[in-house]
Amino acid sequence: MIIDINFxxxxxxxxxxxxxxxxxxxxxELITERSGVLNLGVxxxxxxxxxxxxxxxxxxxxxxxxxxxxxxxxxxxxTIFAFLTQTLITNHVATGLALTIFGIGIxxxxxxxxxxxxxxxxxxxxxxxxxxxxxxxPILFGHSIxxxxxxxxxxxxxxxxxxxxxxxxxxxxxxSPESASNQGINVKFVRYACILYGGxxxxxxxxxxxxxxxxxxxxxxxGGRGWIALALVVFSxxxxxxxxxxxxxxxGLTIIQFHxxxxxxxxxxxxxxxxxxxxxxxxxxxxxxxxxxxxxxTPSSLGKSFHKDN
Amino acid sequence: MIKxxxxxxxxxxxxxxxxxxxxxxxxxxxxxxxxILGFKPFEALKFFFIVPIxxxxxxxxxLLKATPLCLIAIGLSFCFKSNNWxxxxxxxxxxxxxxxxxxxxxFYEQEGFYxxxxxxxxxxxxxxxxxxxxAILKTYFNTNEILVSLMLVYVSKLILDYLVVGPWSNPxxxxxxxTRQFSDSARLPLLFEGxxxxxxxxxxxxxxxxxxxxxxxxxxxxxMKVSGFSLKTAKYAGYKGKKMIVLVFLISGACAGLAGxxxxxxxxxxxxxxxxxxxxxxxxxxxxxxxLHPVGIIFASLVVAITYLGAETAQIFMQIPKYTxxxxxxxxxxxxxxxxxxxxxxxKFIGSKK
Numbered sequence: 001m002i003i004d005i006n007f008x009x010x011x012x013x014x015x016x017x018x019x020x021x022x023x024x025x026x027x028x029e030l031i032t033e034r035s036g037v038l039n040l041g042v043x044x045x046x047x048x049x050x051x052x053x054x055x056x057x058x059x060x061x062x063x064x065x066x067x068x069x070x071x072x073x074x075x076x077x078x079t080i081f082a083f084l085t086q087t088l089i090t091n092h093v094a095t096g097l098a099l100t101i102f103g104i105g106i107x108x109x110x111x112x113x114x115x116x117x118x119x120x121x122x123x124x125x126x127x128x129x130x131x132x133x134x135x136x137x138p139i140l141f142g143h144s145i146x147x148x149x150x151x152x153x154x155x156x157x158x159x160x161x162x163x164x165x166x167x168x169x170x171x172x173x174x175x176s177p178e179s180a181s182n183q184g185i186n187v188k189f190v191r192y193a194c195i196l197y198g199g200x201x202x203x204x205x206x207x208x209x210x211x212x213x214x215x216x217x218x219x220x221x222x223g224g225r226g227w228i229a230l231a232l233v234v235f236s237x238x239x240x241x242x243x244x245x246x247x248x249x250x251x252g253l254t255i256i257q258f259h260x261x262x263x264x265x266x267x268x269x270x271x272x273x274x275x276x277x278x279x280x281x282x283x284x285x286x287x288x289x290x291x292x293x294x295x296x297x298t299p300s301s302l303g304k305s306f307h308k309d310n
Numbered sequence: 311m312i313k314x315x316x317x318x319x320x321x322x323x324x325x326x327x328x329x330x331x332x333x334x335x336x337x338x339x340x341x342x343x344x345x346i347l348g349f350k351p352f353e354a355l356k357f358f359f360i361v362p363i364x365x366x367x368x369x370x371x372x373l374l375k376a377t378p379l380c381l382i383a384i385g386l387s388f389c390f391k392s393n394n395w396x397x398x399x400x401x402x403x404x405x406x407x408x409x410x411x412x413x414x415x416x417f418y419e420q421e422g423f424y425x426x427x428x429x430x431x432x433x434x435x436x437x438x439x440x441x442x443x444x445a446i447l448k449t450y451f452n453t454n455e456i457l458v459s460l461m462l463v464y465v466s467k468l469i470l471d472y473l474v475v476g477p478w479s480n481p482x483x484x485x486x487x488x489t490r491q492f493s494d495s496a497r498l499p500l501l502f503e504g505x506x507x508x509x510x511x512x513x514x515x516x517x518x519x520x521x522x523x524x525x526x527x528x529x530x531x532x533x534m535k536v537s538g539f540s541l542k543t544a545k546y547a548g549y550k551g552k553k554m555i556v557l558v559f560l561i562s563g564a565c566a567g568l569a570g571x572x573x574x575x576x577x578x579x580x581x582x583x584x585x586x587x588x589x590x591x592x593x594x595x596x597x598x599x600x601x602l603h604p605v606g607i608i609f610a611s612l613v614v615a616i617t618y619l620g621a622e623t624a625q626i627f628m629q630i631p632k633y634t635x636x637x638x639x640x641x642x643x644x645x646x647x648x649x650x651x652x653x654x655x656x657x658k659f660i661g662s663k664k
Contacts, residue, residue, distance in 0.1 A: 040456065080644065089654075090647040093395055093456065097594060098647065102640025108633035224464050231457045270472035277461040281443075284453050291452040 009138035011255065016139065017213060019244075019251030020150040021046070021205040021222075025229035026236070026243045027153045028201025033233055034161065035194035036174035036301035040096025041081055043226025044103025045199050049074045049206025051107040054217045055114055063122060067146070067207055074203020075196045077103060082195040086188050089305045100226070108219050119215025144212050146204065153201075157240035170194060174299035177306040187306050202226070224277070231280045235287055237297040246283075250276050313658045320653045328653065329599050329606070332646035333613060339641055340634075349628060357627050358620035358634070368619065370505035374577065375618045378403070378569035378586070380611035381514040382593035384521045385565025387602040388558040391525070392534040393541065396559055398444065398459025399566040400590025402437040404466040406567025407574045408473065409436025411581040414496040414574075415478065415489055425495040430513075430571050437567020438560045440466065445559030449552040455559075463590070474581050488582035498576045510572030517565055522604040534558065566590060587618065588636075595643045614639060 025042055032039050039045075053070030057063060081099050084090045125148065126141035133140075161167040172180040173190045181187050209225075210217055228250055236242035257272040288294055340358070341351035362368050382399045389396040410433030417425045443462060447453040471487070480490045498508040525531040533554060537544040544551060573585050596614050600607030621635030 084644065084648055088648050088651040090650060094594075094598060094643065095647055097397060097591075098640050098643035101591060101595070101636055102644065105633045105636025105638075105640055109631045109637060112631045112633075224461075227457065227460050231461070234454060234457065268472050268476065270468040270475075274465045274468040277464045280461050281447070281453075281458050284457060285447055285451045288453045289451050294452065 005135045006138060009135045011259070013138045013143075015248060015251040015255045016151070017143070017147065017251075018254045019247035020147055021208050021213065021225055022229050022232060022247040022250055023150045023153060023243060024146075024205035024208065025202045025226060026232040026247065027157045027240055028198040028205075029229060030157065030233050030236070030238060030240055030243065031161075031170065031201075032194045032198035033302055034174045034238060034299050035170050035191045036177060036299050036304065036306070037085065037191050037195055038092045038096065038303035039078070039081055039099070039195060039198055040093055040230065041078070041099025041103065042096075042198075042202055042229050043222055043224070044100035045074045045077055045202035046103075046206040046209070046222045046226045046229075047107040047220070048077045048103045049203030050210035050221055051111045051114070051206075051217060052203065053207030054119065054210040055110060057120055057211055058114060058117055061120075063120065063211070066211060067204070070207030070211075071200040071203040074199040074201070074206070076199075078195050078199025078202075081199075082192045085305065086191050086195070089307050092303045092305070104220060111217050111219060114217040115219070117217065119211060122212045122215065144208075146208050146212060150208075151244070154240040154244045161240070171299075174301055177301050181306075181308055187308070191306075202229075205229070228276060228280055231284060235280075235283055237287065237293070238299065239297070250279070253279055313660055314655050315658045317654055317656055321656075324652050325601065326606070328649040329601065329610065329646060331649045331652075332599070332642055335645040335649070336638060336641045339645070340638055343634075343637065344630070347630070349630065354624060354628060354630060357624045357630075358638075359616055361627070362616065362619035362623040367505060370502070370507040371619055372612065372615050373507050373511055375615035376611040377511045377514045378572055378589045379593050379596045379614055380607055381510075381517050381569045381572070382562075382566045382590055383596035383600060383607045383611060384514070384517040384604060385562030386593055386597040387521065387600075387604075387607065388524075388534065388561045390538075390597055391602050392537045392554060392558050394445075394448075394555055394558055395456045396441065396444065396459050396562050397456055397594060398441075398461075398463050398590070399562065399593055400586065400588060401459065401463035401466040402440045402563045402566035403570040403573075403586050403590045404463070404470055405440035405570070406433040406437035406563075407570030407581065407585045408466070408470055409433060409439075410567070410571045411489065411492075411574050412473075412478070414492040415581075417493055417496055418490055419493055421493060421495045423495070425493070426498070426575070429492075429496050429575060430568065433567045433571030434564040435567070437563040437565070437570065439563070441559045441563025441566070442556065445556045449555050470581070470585065471583055474583055478581065480580075486582075489580050491580050492575060496575060497579055498572065506577050508572070508576035510568075510576050513568050513572065517568075518604045518608060525604070530554075530557075566593075569593075592618075592639055595639050599642060599646055614642070617642075 025046055029042055049070040052073035053066045056069040057066035081095055084095045085092050122144050124142045124144055129141040130137050161171060169185055169190060173187050177187045209221060232243055232246045235246045253276045260272060337355060341355055344354035345351045363372050386396060386399055410429045413432040414429045444455040444458040447458050448455040474487045474489055478489045480488060498510050501507050533549045569589060570585060574581055592614060596607060596610045600610035617635040617638045621632040624630040624634060625632040
C-alpha cells in the first residue's frame with residue numbers, strides 16, 4: 001500500500017482543526033480554574049458563542065464583528081456566573097450547571113431563525129504556500145487566524161502563568177485566597193477577570209465551530225465539547241502545554257471516526273462516536289489514580305467560595 | 311441607608327421562602343424576555359403557565375411530566391445531601407430504560423402478572439449499574455464524578471441509538487428507529503380512561519415517603535447530612551465514607567432507572583431514540599428548587615413540569631420556540647441560587663443621622 005504523504009499531512013491538519021475549539025475552551029477554563037473558580041458552564045458559554053458568532057455574521061456580514069461579538073457574548077454570559085459565584089457567593093457547581101442549561105436554551109431560541117442558512121467562507125492565511133513542502137504544507141499553511149491563535153494559546157498561557165506578575169497573582173489567588181487577600185490583592189476582582197476571560201475564550205471556541213469548522217448553525221452543535229474541554233483541564237493537571245497534547249488526542253478520536261467509516265471498517269458508527277467520551281473517562285481514571293499528584297497540581301481553593309468580611 | 315449584614319445563622323423561614331421568590335423572579339424575567347421577543351408578556355405567560363393545565367387532560371399531562379422529575383430528583387437529593395455531584399441521571403435513566411426495555415422485549419407477545427414487576431426491577435437494576443460506574447471510579451480511583459457521570463450520558467444515548475437502529479429494531483417496522491411494542495403485561499396500567507397518567511406516579515410517591523423516612527428517621531440519613539456539611543467531621547466520626555458514596559449513587563441510579571421504566575412502559579410502550587426530554591438534567595433543578603426535601607421536591611417537580619407543558623402550548627398557540635422551557639429552567643436555578651444570599655445576609659435599614 002502506497003501512502004500519499006500529503007494525505008497524511010491532510011489528516012494531521014484535520015485533527016488539528018478539530019482540536020482548536022477544545023484548546024481554546026480548555027485554556028480559557030484553565031485560567032478560570034487557576035484562580036480557584038470551577039465554571040461548569042463551558043458548554044453553555046460555547047454554544048452562546050456559536051450562535052452569537054453565526055447570527056452576527058449573517059446579520060452584519062462582518063466576520064470581525066462576528067468573532068469579537070461571540071467573544072463578547074461569552075463575556076456577557078459569564079458575567080452572570082461571576083456575579084452569582086463571586087458577589088452572591090453561590091455554589092460553583094450548581095451555578096455552572098444552570099449556566100449550561102440556560103445557554104443551550106437561549107441559543108436554540110435565538111438560533112431558530114438561523115437554521116438552514118449557509119455560512120460564509122472564512123479567509124485562510126498562507127494559502128499560496130500550500131503546495132511548497134510535502135507533508136508539512138497542509139499542516140502549516142492555509143488555516144484561519146483562529147487556528148493559529150489556538151495553537152499559540154497554550155504557550156502564551158504557560159508564559160503568562162509562569163513568568164508574568166499578573167500570572168503569579170492569579171495563581172496566588174487560586175492557591176491561597178486568604179494570603180493573597182492579606183497581601184492586598186482584591187481576590188474577587190481577580191476572579192471576576194479570570195471568569196470573564198474564560199467566557200471570552202469559550203465564546204471564541206463556539207464561534208470557531210459555527211463559523212469556520214462547520215459553517216452553519218445547528219442546535220446543540222457543541223455536542224459535549226464543552227464537557228470534554230473541562231475534562232482536558234483535569235487531564236492536563238492544570239498545565240497549558242499538556243492541553244495541547246490532550247486536545248490532539250481527542251481531535252484524533254473525532255477524525256478517526258470518519259476515516260474508519262471511509263475505509264469500510266465494520267464497527268457501528270455509534271461506538272466510534274462514543275469513543276471520545278469513553279476515552280475521556282479512562283484518561284480521567286488514569287490521571288486521578290495518583291491522588292497525591294492531583295492534589296499537588298490542583299489549585300487549592302478550586303470550587304470554594306471566598307468571602308471577606310468587612 | 312441600607313447596609314448588608316451577615317446573619318448569625320441561616321434563616322429557616324427564608325430557606326423555604328426563597329424558592330417562591332425565585333419562581334416569582336423567573337416569571338418577571340420571563341415576561342421581559344417575551345416582551346423583547348415581541349410578544350405580549352401577560353398573554354405569553356398565560357399560555358405558558360395557565361392554559362396548559364386548565365383542563366383535566368392538561369392536569370394529567372402535568373402529573374405525567376412531574377412523575378419522572380420527582381422520582382429522579384428524590385434520588386439526586388441523596389447524592390446532593392451527601393456532597394456527591396451525580397449529574398448523569400439522564401444517562402442512568404436511559405440505561406434503565408434500555409435494560410427494562412430489553413427485558414420487556416424478551417416477553418414479547420407473552421402475558422402474565424409476573425412480567426411487569428420483572429421489567430420494573432430490571433430498570434432499577436440498570437440504573438444502579440450505570441450509576442455504580444462513577445461511584446466506583448470516585449471511591450477507588452479518585453476520579454471526578456461530575457465529568458464521568460456526564461460523559462456516560464452521551465455514551466448511554468449512543469448505546470440506545472445503536473440498539474433501536476440495529477439489533478433491537480422492529481423487524482416489521484420499515485426501518486424506523488424503534489423496537490416492537492411491548493406486550494400489555496409489560497406496560498404500566500393507565501389510571502383513567504382517555505388520560506395518559508399511569509401507575510408510575512405511585513413509584514414516585516413511594517420514593518417520596520421512603521426518602522423522607524431515610525432522611526429524618528434513620529442513622530444513615532444523619533450520616534449523609536453530616537458528610538454533606540463537612541467531610542472531615544464525617545471522617546472523624548468514623549463513618550464509612552466510601553460505602554456511603556456508592557450507596558447514594560446506587561439509590562439515585564435506581565430512581566433514575568425507574569423513571570426510565572415509567573417513560574417506556576407508560577406512555578411510549580416501546581424503546582425509541584428519545585426516551586426522555588432531558589428529565590435527568592431538569593431534575594437537578596427540581597432537587598434544588600425543592601430544597602432537597604421530599605415534600606419540597608413534589609411541589610418543585612410540579613412547577614418545573616409546567617415549563618415543559620408551557621413550552622409546548624406556547625409553541626402551538628404563539629409560535630414561541632419550545633426551548634423557552636429550558637431558558638425558564640435555567641433562570642429558576644439562577645434566581646434560586648441568587649436568592650440564597652438572603653439566607654446568610656440581611657439588609658438592614660439604617661436611618662440617616664441628623
